Amino acid sequence: MPEGKVRARVMVVPDSSPGGSADTWKEAELSIEGGLRIRYLKDGLFSGEDFFSFSSVVDLGFKVPSHIGTGDVFAVRFQGKTLFMAPGSNPLIYSPSKFRDFIHGIFEALLRGRPVLFWEGGEVPVWERGYLGAVGVGKLLIIGPNRAPILSFPSVVKARTETVDGKIAWFLERYTPLGISGVYLHIPERKTRLFVLRYLSRFGGAGYLPELAREFPDVLADLKVPDVSPEEREVLMALMSGIDPLELPGLLRMDVRRVEEIYDRLIRKGLLSLVGIRKIVEPTPLAETAVELEEGEGE
Structure with a gap:
């Protein structure tokens, strides 16, 4: 189950007023309740709340503008406004590890159970129904109709985008003890494809993302290229x-x-x-x- 509650600093910025400053950050308790519920705190006491439905999420996990902040700032864009959140510096109040788990919980709530079609090969495409699931941080799965795991994204070593039967499909090659095998994955909803790419970019899988993210230039632009010695x-x-x-x-x-x-x-x-x-x-x-x-x- 997703991590359901965390203490953090938040900033809500309307699309009509994209600026933000240190003065607009507020203390809050965030919880996952079919969306994001924000209970604002002032001097440790409740001072109001907001609720953002997951159905109105447009994007998340994208690069945060430098004037908003750096480091662990995480952003979720909803229709009409963007929510920025970050752990504070006081270790007695804030926990970076709990914040990371909470961010994973947001992704999990958005992706868990989303429908997919998969085809494990053969001369003629035979699509089977499945859905997305997660069993831990970075462990995104394709699950088959009998709840059997079809593919774990951490096992993917190569990927490319193809058009099969008129469908946009990802061909995912996975490493197994018996060698390399492939699975075609079709995610019908464009928004879900975006969320999966954002998830992989944040929690593992960035190595093959350039081949899958061409549909989303912002994802390509936001890819973090690691430093090498x-x-x-x-x-x-x-x-x-x-x-x-x-x-x-x-x-x-x-x-x-x-x-x-x-x-x-x-x-x-x-x-x-x-x-x-x-x-x-x-x-x-x-x-x-x-x-x-x-x-x-x-x-």
Whole structure:
């Protein structure tokens, strides 16, 4: 179940007045009740409330304007206004971990049970009905008609968008102990596709998002490209040039264990995907984006 309640600082900004300042932040208790209920607090006492229905959510988890704030500020855009929220600095009152769980709870409430169609392969498309679910932070699932998990997004190593039977479908390749297998996923609602991409961008899956997010330029623009050390960049560039990952330690004159540690870091950053046993890895689309951005800055 979603994390249902958290103490935070909030700011509500109408679309007609997009500005915001430190003076407009308020103390509040937030809860998930079929939407977001905000109980404002002043000197620890209740001072009013607002309610925002999940049915009016337009977008969430997007890049927050710098004049609003930095760090852990999270935004939800509703029809007509945007809600910004952030944990405060007093550890006796605010908990960053509970705030993170609450943000996941918002996504879970928006995505849980949303209908999807999936096709696990074959010469003729045979679409089956399923739905989205989550079993923990970052663990978004496709669940089949018999409540059987069809795919866990953390297992996806490659993805691309195709048109199948006139439907926009994501082809998701997943790594299993038996090798790579693929699933076609069709999410009928455009807004749900956006929310899934925002979820993956925040909680894991950014490595292959550039291939899925072309429908949403704002998601592509907001993708966070992780920093890499010079050593990580050397390994990444070698792999992108086509060097076999098993031969790379010898070619770069690096210890095998050291290279495998670098592989692990790049996997966690979403820049490499594991496509086979014995650390068989390959760069993700996000790695290509990272290199392109770095080369562009150097020109």
